[in-house]
Amino acid sequence: MGTSAHQLEAAPAPFRTRVPLAFTLLFPAFLLLAAVLGYPVLYSIYLSFVNAQLTRPNDQTLAGLSNYAALLDDPLFGQALAITLVITVGAVAVSFVLGLSFALLVDGLKGRLAGIRGLLLAPWVTPAIVVGFLFLYMFDQQAGVINLVLEAFGATDGRTAWLSDSTLSVVAVTVATIWTQTPFYLLMFAAALTAIPTEQRESMLIDGANRWNEFVHLTVPYLRNVMVVATLLMFIRNFNAFPIIWTMTQGGPVYSTSTLVVYVYRVAFQQFDFGYASAVGVVWLAVLLVLALAYVRFLRRTSLA
Amino acid sequence: MAESALKPASRVTHRLVILGTVVAIVIAACGGTTATTPPDESAPPGPTSGPPSEAPSGPVTLRWMNWATTDENIRPWVEDVVAHFEEQNPDIKIESEPVPVSEHLNQLVTRCSAGDCPDIAQVQQNDIFVLQAAGLIAPLQGYDDEFVDSLPDGTVNLASVDGTLYGVTWITAPIGFWYNKELMADAGLDPNTPPTTIDEMMSMIRTVRDQNPDIIGLGIDTTLRDIGVDATWPFMHAFGAQPIKDGKANANTPEMQAFLQWIRDLVANGDTLPGKKFGDFRQSAAQNLQLFFEDGPYMKGLVQGLDSTLTDELFYERWGVTAIPGGAGNGPSAGSSDHQIAIFESSTAKEAAFRFAKYLASDVYAIKTYTAPYGLLPPLAGFEGEVPQLANPASQAFIEMGDVVLVPPYGPQYATSTLPIMANIQRTYSTQDAIETIAIDMHAALERVYGK
Numbered sequence: 001m002g003t004s005a006h007q008l009e010a011a012p013a014p015f016r017t018r019v020p021l022a023f024t025l026l027f028p029a030f031l032l033l034a035a036v037l038g039y040p041v042l043y044s045i046y047l048s049f050v051n052a053q054l055t056r057p058n059d060q061t062l063a064g065l066s067n068y069a070a071l072l073d074d075p076l077f078g079q080a081l082a083i084t085l086v087i088t089v090g091a092v093a094v095s096f097v098l099g100l101s102f103a104l105l106v107d108g109l110k111g112r113l114a115g116i117r118g119l120l121l122a123p124w125v126t127p128a129i130v131v132g133f134l135f136l137y138m139f140d141q142q143a144g145v146i147n148l149v150l151e152a153f154g155a156t157d158g159r160t161a162w163l164s165d166s167t168l169s170v171v172a173v174t175v176a177t178i179w180t181q182t183p184f185y186l187l188m189f190a191a192a193l194t195a196i197p198t199e200q201r202e203s204m205l206i207d208g209a210n211r212w213n214e215f216v217h218l219t220v221p222y223l224r225n226v227m228v229v230a231t232l233l234m235f236i237r238n239f240n241a242f243p244i245i246w247t248m249t250q251g252g253p254v255y256s257t258s259t260l261v262v263y264v265y266r267v268a269f270q271q272f273d274f275g276y277a278s279a280v281g282v283v284w285l286a287v288l289l290v291l292a293l294a295y296v297r298f299l300r301r302t303s304l305a
Numbered sequence: 306m307a308e309s310a311l312k313p314a315s316r317v318t319h320r321l322v323i324l325g326t327v328v329a330i331v332i333a334a335c336g337g338t339t340a341t342t343p344p345d346e347s348a349p350p351g352p353t354s355g356p357p358s359e360a361p362s363g364p365v366t367l368r369w370m371n372w373a374t375t376d377e378n379i380r381p382w383v384e385d386v387v388a389h390f391e392e393q394n395p396d397i398k399i400e401s402e403p404v405p406v407s408e409h410l411n412q413l414v415t416r417c418s419a420g421d422c423p424d425i426a427q428v429q430q431n432d433i434f435v436l437q438a439a440g441l442i443a444p445l446q447g448y449d450d451e452f453v454d455s456l457p458d459g460t461v462n463l464a465s466v467d468g469t470l471y472g473v474t475w476i477t478a479p480i481g482f483w484y485n486k487e488l489m490a491d492a493g494l495d496p497n498t499p500p501t502t503i504d505e506m507m508s509m510i511r512t513v514r515d516q517n518p519d520i521i522g523l524g525i526d527t528t529l530r531d532i533g534v535d536a537t538w539p540f541m542h543a544f545g546a547q548p549i550k551d552g553k554a555n556a557n558t559p560e561m562q563a564f565l566q567w568i569r570d571l572v573a574n575g576d577t578l579p580g581k582k583f584g585d586f587r588q589s590a591a592q593n594l595q596l597f598f599e600d601g602p603y604m605k606g607l608v609q610g611l612d613s614t615l616t617d618e619l620f621y622e623r624w625g626v627t628a629i630p631g632g633a634g635n636g637p638s639a640g641s642s643d644h645q646i647a648i649f650e651s652s653t654a655k656e657a658a659f660r661f662a663k664y665l666a667s668d669v670y671a672i673k674t675y676t677a678p679y680g681l682l683p684p685l686a687g688f689e690g691e692v693p694q695l696a697n698p699a700s701q702a703f704i705e706m707g708d709v710v711l712v713p714p715y716g717p718q719y720a721t722s723t724l725p726i727m728a729n730i731q732r733t734y735s736t737q738d739a740i741e742t743i744a745i746d747m748h749a750a751l752e753r754v755y756g757k
Contacts, residue, residue, distance in 0.1 A: 054414050054415070054418055054439060055414070055435050055438045055439045055717045055720075056438065056439070056717070057418075057439055057440055058440070141578055141579075142521075142578060142589075161572075161578075161579055161580070161734075163580055164572070164579035164580040164731070164734060164735055165735050166735045166736055169735075249580075250528065250529050250530070251529060252528070252529045252580065252728065252731055252735075253579070253580055253728075253731040253732070253734075253735035254728045254729075254731050254732045254735055254736065255728060256735070266724065269411035269415070270411065270531075270720060270724070271720055271721045271724075272411075272414055272435070272439075272720070273721075
């Protein structure tokens with residue numbers, strides 16, 4: 001395994017030089033991360049083992065695992081976890097399909113029509129709190145445009161109480177979430193589509209492949225990595241989504257749209273039970289860590305490939 | 306060969322970086338502990354002393370957390386009131402810290418836990434009980450006992466814990482029953498005879514809505530909020546229902562089932578809009594589409610804000626207000642949405658803070674500039690001569706209502722109990738669950754808060 005003079009010149013600095021340098025350069029960043037991320041996480045883990053009721057400051061004792069044991073007996077926690085999964089899976093799946101469809105539709109747009117791409121991104125840049133209010137009014141039983149349209153087409157015989165029905169409220173919140181995050185998929189897929197070589201596409205069509213075959217055997221393989229990465233990111237984002245749900249339903253009616261983040265907010269900032277809220281938060285963090293690990297592993301595997 | 310030689314070395318780098326991170330985290334964790342320790346942890350909550358011995362030399366600045374200045378229409382009035390106080394008291398400067406009303410309590414508790422308490426704050430409902438339990442606010446005896454003794458018992462009770470006063474009532478705001486005289490007259494009802502019982506009210510709603518189904522019969526708060534329970538309490542009272550009684554759960558009763566069934570029917574018949582705050586009905590009130598609804602005295606100013614053609618004269622021609630209808634065994638009653646001023650234990654200028662609180666509550670300029678124009682009432686009677694805006698039918702009706710204001714069982718546990726109460730009220734119209742089951746579940750949830 002010979003080494004040419006050129007390779008020697010281009011070789012990186014000796015390892016002994018690089019280790020302290022890398023460490024020195026990275027240390028401030030790690031210090032900053034430790035302060036802004038590490039400390040809150042560690043403190044939350046600590047609080048999860050404490051009776052930390054802010055309204056009883058003199059009664060803060062170590063609780064052992066009792067906060068975690070209480071989770072097992074708490075029907076609202078299980079329900080919140082289930083609702084989080086339902087809304088997340090629903091929103092991610094539909095946004096994925098819509099985002100992909102729109103990306104394929106706008107892929108061939110040229111000239112002035114290409115501006116439509118920018119227009120389609122508008123929901124993504126709209127603040128979530130604004131989206132929440134927008135859909136709150138759209139789904140309003142009395143004055144909401146959705147009921148007015150449905151009535152105009154004779155689809156309903158009365159005005160539906162979207163946000164006061166246990167099932168329909170979940171649908172309404174999911175629709176608002178889909179609206180705001182579909183452009184993210186569109187953006188990701190549209191970018192990935194530009195990477196498909198035109199020659200390959202043309203040669204497939206010359207060989208007699210139809211559009212469906214082209215999509216399955218050429219487009220999908222090119223988009224596969226983006227699909228996985230975007231989906232994982234959106235999964236994590238939806239798990240933490242708060243403003244839209246809080247603005248539209250405050251987690252109601254009953255607890256039908258109380259996701260984990262809404263539940264934690266209520267326990268921590270309305271009931272001031274930071275110990276229990278931290279226990280919920282730690283479990284929630286564990287779920288997100290699993291997803292984050294999957295994301296990192298996938299990224300590493302694709303970069304190695 | 307070079308590549309394989311790097312592997313163990315990379316591992317070393319990796320471990321060094323991890324070690325550095327862990328050390329940094331530990332350092333950061335240790336260093337931050339004091340910042341999050343509640344400031345009063347060493348002192349037991351509850352009455353400590355009367356007037357403070359502290360007397361800061363020179364001008365003092367009071368940090369005043371409030372939501373009065375979050376509304377841009379109202380802010381100039383409050384700023385005017387503050388400016389007048391500062392003119393009269395050149396040794397005191399007020400630094401207003403606006404927070405949304407929905408966020409004020411959690412901001413107060415969390416900020417104080419981080420050692421960043423304001424000197425004074427605008428509070429309401431259960432806040433005083435939560436803040437007192439947390440040991441964050443100061444008792445107010447001893448600053449000006451003559452003034453405190455002059456306050457009506459009702460407002461003092463709302464701001465006292467175990468007989469000790471912790472808040473100066475700034476404004477009195479019972480939640481009453483507004484009735485639309487025009488719509489009643491149009492339907493052939495006597496506009497000057499509002500309903501006094503739930504049965505009468507339902508009969509009038511039927512009469513009006515049979516003629517005009519677009520009218521919303523009753524505006525009642527069914528949101529998942531603390532104030533939702535406060536506002537709904539008089540309606541539960543009409544049925545004899547009392548979900549918390551003598552510090553225990555009391556929701557599995559025939560009276561509560563009757564109330565829950567009434568809510569279910571109300572929504573099913575389209576007589577109200579579910580899931581709304583009581584303030585949400587002001588829009589339909591401004592459009593003259595609302596027959597009855599619960600709201601405070603501030604409703605007048607807010608509805609006039611939505612409809613600029615609604616002069617005072619037209620407003621009182623259209624709207625009357627009285628106590629919320631009662632039931633067979635219980636007479637009419639009212640809720641409360643009083644606002645108080647609380648002074649924090651950590652303040653080093655409590656005397657100055659008390660002076661400001663007293664000024665807001667009882668100074669003619671403050672009442673004339675903010676309280677009365679907003680449609681609110683001062684805690685003390687007798688200002689009608691100096692403040693003509695208070696001499697109106699609605700204010701007089703609200704003053705009379707003071708005797709029937711119901712106070713829910715406030716306390717630290719109340720904050721935890723409101724969610725299961727309102728969630729189960731929502732369950733009546735958002736599910737098909739049996740009413741009996743809902744009452745049982747509400748009771749069980751309250752037992753988890755108050756014990757069996």
